[in-house]
Amino acid sequence: MIITSLFALALASFAPVAYSQDIVYDSIHNATTLTGTWSSGSRGVMTGAGFANPANMTFTYPKTTGVSFSFTDDGFYEISRYRFNGNGSEPTCITGVIGWVHGKYTLNANGSITMVPLGDGFQQVQDPCAAVSNFIEPYNITETYVQWRIFQDPTQGFKLHLFQFDGAPLAPQFLVSPSPNMLPTTLLRNTSAPTTVAKRSLEKRSGNGAVANGWTMGAAAGMVVAGVASLIL
Ligand SMILES: *[C@@H]1O[C@H](CO)[C@@H](O)[C@H](O)[C@H]1NC(C)=O
Ligand SMILES: *[C@@H]1O[C@H](CO)[C@@H](O)[C@H](O)[C@H]1NC(C)=O
Ligand SMILES: *[C@@H]1O[C@H](CO)[C@@H](O)[C@H](O)[C@H]1NC(C)=O
Ligand SMILES: *[C@@H]1O[C@H](CO)[C@@H](O)[C@H](O)[C@H]1NC(C)=O
Ligand SMILES: *[C@@H]1O[C@H](CO)[C@@H](O)[C@H](O)[C@H]1NC(C)=O
Ligand SMILES: *[C@@H]1O[C@H](CO)[C@@H](O)[C@H](O)[C@H]1NC(C)=O
Numbered sequence: 108m109i110i111t112s113l114f115a116l117a118l119a120s121f122a123p124v125a126y127s128q129d130i131v132y133d134s135i136h137n138a139t140t141l142t143g144t145w146s147s148g149s150r151g152v153m154t155g156a157g158f159a160n161p162a163n164m165t166f167t168y169p170k171t172t173g174v175s176f177s178f179t180d181d182g183f184y185e186i187s188r189y190r191f192n193g194n195g196s197e198p199t200c201i202t203g204v205i206g207w208v209h210g211k212y213t214l215n216a217n218g219s220i221t222m223v224p225l226g227d228g229f230q231q232v233q234d235p236c237a238a239v240s241n242f243i244e245p246y247n248i249t250e251t252y253v254q255w256r257i258f259q260d261p262t263q264g265f266k267l268h269l270f271q272f273d274g275a276p277l278a279p280q281f282l283v284s285p286s287p288n289m290l291p292t293t294l295l296r297n298t299s300a301p302t303t304v305a306k307r308s309l310e311k312r313s314g315n316g317a318v319a320n321g322w323t324m325g326a327a328a329g330m331v332v333a334g335v336a337s338l339i340l
Contacts, residue, residue: 130218
């Protein structure tokens with residue numbers, strides 16, 4: 108009797124700890140490995156060659172908006188993104204943002220992912236209503252995703268769900284290739300200390316309280332309709 112209840116007590120005190128501390132990467136959490144190239148929607152946006160030229164900070168614009176993530180077995184990631192942000196009060200002020208970044212990721216014990224950039228990431232912002240309507244700037248922000256899951260969709264195959272720092276889901280991405288299509292995982296442009304322009308826009312972002320994931324906060328313009336953005340993606 109005593110032994111049984113002690114055992115139960117032990118279980119009761121251990122169980123919650125186990126659940127809150129360590130994510131188990133099994134087939135329920137992730138039906139396949141994270142390694143590979145993933146892309147949302149019509150798969151028009153992809154990592155790897157054909158999207159960004161980090162050396163001269165140019166993009167080849169894809170036909171559709173979307174997002175693509177790649178992960179290697181040895182801890183590297185790459186992200187390509189292209190999206191439009193709506194503006195509730197000025198419906199004609201639609202901002203276009205295209206971005207590319209790569210770096211090293213860490214799978215944390217609590218199930219989150221931390222992505223630390225190498226320093227050669229960049230983005231182009233087109234905002235018809237802003238004083239400067241089209242500019243390119245460095246993008247070097249550490250991103251945190253609080254959770255990730257991979258399910259198997261009966262028709263579309265493996266589907267990756269990433270959840271932002273605030274818990275909001277990104278558009279689901281489908282497995283395009285189990286071997287990641289990525290640009291070389293080294294610094295692809297010589298970078299110096301962050302420029303004044305980059306600094307200013309970073310300060311703007313921190314004013315929004317969203318440094319954890321600058322991208323989702325509408326980048327340099329500091330404007331975002333998160334709901335609209337995720338609908339479009
Ligand atoms: C994901 O899940 C599979 C089995 O479902 C496992 O073999 C793999 O190591 C897991 N972890 C990662 C990080 O992908
Ligand atoms: C940038 O680099 C790419 C790849 O090397 C090249 O095709 C493109 O012409 C370059 N663009 C400019 C504007 O220099
Ligand atoms: C999860 O772990 C990471 C890395 O240790 C940490 O930065 C983050 O705050 C943790 N998140 C929660 C919700 O505990
Ligand atoms: C980019 O961010 C990383 C991580 O915070 C940092 O180590 C690196 O120096 C930064 N590079 C530039 C060019 O700002
Ligand atoms: C960076 O600069 C060094 C020294 O000038 C040069 O050897 C290297 O090739 C450059 N790297 C890139 C990616 O341009
Ligand atoms: C909408 O556009 C106006 C005019 O450019 C701008 O002042 C305002 O900050 C924008 N609002 C949002 C939520 O993006």
